[in-house]
Amino acid sequence: MPSFATLLDGFRRFRSGEYQDQRRRFDALAMHGQSPKLMIIACSDSRVDPTRIFDVDPGQVFVVRNVANLVPPYETTPGYHGASAAIEFAVTQIEVDYIVVLGHAQCGGISASLSGKFDGAAHGHGGFIGHWMDMIAPARDATRAAAAANPDVDAQQVLELAAIRLSLDNLRSFPFIAERLEAGTLKLRGTHFGIADGILRVLDEDTGRFEPVPVG
Amino acid sequence: MPSFATLLDGFRRFRSGEYQDQRRRFDALAMHGQSPKLMIIACSDSRVDPTRIFDVDPGQVFVVRNVANLVPPYETTPGYHGASAAIEFAVTQIEVDYIVVLGHAQCGGISASLSGKFDGAAHGHGGFIGHWMDMIAPARDATRAAAAANPDVDAQQVLELAAIRLSLDNLRSFPFIAERLEAGTLKLRGTHFGIADGILRVLDEDTGRFEPVPVG
């Protein structure tokens, strides 16, 4: 299994290349700490790297990556709330001015939700995934209904977009986010990247639809 | 707040540059799906981008990023377990052959744990962070003791490394991971990146210590 060795080779390229080129930046980041203005919540999918898709530099974005880039609703129940901890850290400690949810095409978590393949699965056999995706059950049901009513509806993409809307709604359910949205010191954005066509869609607050970002 | 605009500018650079250059790769990844051999669990910290530090290509690594790159213990209780869902997805669905935990120097979550600044804090005031970091309470206590006994111990780095060991232990607590470790089809690695000195340390299974990776 040589794959870990490829990571070490990659590190050596980074260490002798970009790290040297950006030495002042890394020094400053080490000395003064991070102060990114943006938080991005993205998917763990290996094809959708937010720092690459947005071509950002070290220190620019605070990143959470999980299955299907989901934000759970505000819950103060016991249990470890990783996403909530990261959101609280970004908003109340770093004080980012944007939280961007980045969804993507062909998301495995979304397709699992649509197919219901892990419904009631045992832990270790998709049970964790299935339960995690339960978060978007309402959107999944609405999407299935739309696809049932019209066979030409692309249920996968519809649910990918609906899940982004749901995560934005869940973000608004955090009191410390709601008050900053109210004060205008924080903004939320929903985005979706098409791996096959390279189209980035952004949820337009005016039209209420995901609109493609014009490029050169 | 112009920061979101910088993301869109970055996307345009990506779209007209790397996306075009790697069109065949993205095309193949869209057509055949992802099949990364590696999962990386890294920190949300904006200075520590795992795909950059390991200089990997799109499709090579399945990535989870959360505060302090922690893996919770195997829990089947209610509540959304984002890290567990991602781990189950990577191990049982994608069948990666490595899970790499990447810690780093100057981790804000680790320093919060050491200082206890969020102990008993209210939600929205560090409560989520504090509770998330409770996960490493035993390591924190041991580290504080070591630092109390020896003023020259670098408590911050000691706890960063101890937290990586703890996450590796928690990974082993997942039955579907334990059996694959047993079968030799999955391996775990602990790594730590020094932002200021650019040193990557890897936990050596023989010496039981984190050893610096030699660079050309």
Added chain:
Amino acid sequence: MPSFATLLDGFRRFRSGEYQDQRRRFDALAMHGQSPKLMIIACSDSRVDPTRIFDVDPGQVFVVRNVANLVPPYETTPGYHGASAAIEFAVTQIEVDYIVVLGHAQCGGISASLSGKFDGAAHGHGGFIGHWMDMIAPARDATRAAAAANPDVDAQQVLELAAIRLSLDNLRSFPFIAERLEAGTLKLRGTHFGIADGILRVLDEDTGRFEPVPVG
């Protein structure tokens, strides 16, 4: 306006190149006439050339191209029925064994239908286009309803696919087609090409959905 000259240059390339290379084929086609086994009904759009997309040789496909690759219903009223004449020629004279409707992404006729921009327009100002697209009015209304009910539905693609279904239904309304379908001597296929992602979708008679064609 040099564009016609580019056609003549292109002809000289063809004449000294492919025409020579395929001389035997063109000779045979001239001597024995055409006997293609396939008819393709495609769009006039300059980006969607059916002989290129299906990489066919001279003599292989009988091609109709019009705005939005539409087939009108069986009408014996006066007025010139160009599509019907071509279909009658292909089915009753050449006796093709397949009629393939090829739709495509970003179809200007389809988007005009959705937007209603030419509704009631005067001839010479979109009136001919608007009236031609009236053919799919029922599908347009159903698509608008689906998009109104769910903002994440891609109305453009839904109508592109629905229009293909409608053209297939209209083909079945021709008695001389219906009887050959019955006899199994003729088959119909609906296909859709994505310019941006290069995906070819084929209407699957079993699932009743447009499914992507797997490629190497």
Added chain:
Amino acid sequence: MPSFATLLDGFRRFRSGEYQDQRRRFDALAMHGQSPKLMIIACSDSRVDPTRIFDVDPGQVFVVRNVANLVPPYETTPGYHGASAAIEFAVTQIEVDYIVVLGHAQCGGISASLSGKFDGAAHGHGGFIGHWMDMIAPARDATRAAAAANPDVDAQQVLELAAIRLSLDNLRSFPFIAERLEAGTLKLRGTHFGIADGILRVLDEDTGRFEPVPVG
């Protein structure tokens, strides 16, 4: 009936070959839409592919193909006018600067017109073809007369060329074309391709004759 499978095989060749090679072009065409400078009205005949004969790239020509490459006269009567809709789209929406009518040797529609084999035929037995070819009845009658007066006249080719002239006249009968011809912003060209001899003839406005295009 394996012929549809050959289309899918052809698509796979296209998808892995030319589509990849011309990825930037298809990408630009998808992003910025089509803006061809030329419209070509050609025959559905499988041996006469205009994009091949003129060796054009994707995005260069807006194409109508019907039986015998005919343009009906300007008619605002009810009934679906496919050719008129395509012409209106090309001239008023895309604003092409040339409309090229491409006729060809051994045209089945032309020979049917000459022989009168479908005169009064029932729909489904050549009735649609016969009625469609009625469009050139005056030219057919003149051609028959010429052939009766002179046994050495090649009636088939005479009518093929006369039909192209008639289509050019019908194009001029569209008000929105007439005004652009007047303004010099649009030009018309008549061309004829010989399948057997590979000769392209272009109607010369000065001599009023179809003259062969000299080739290197």
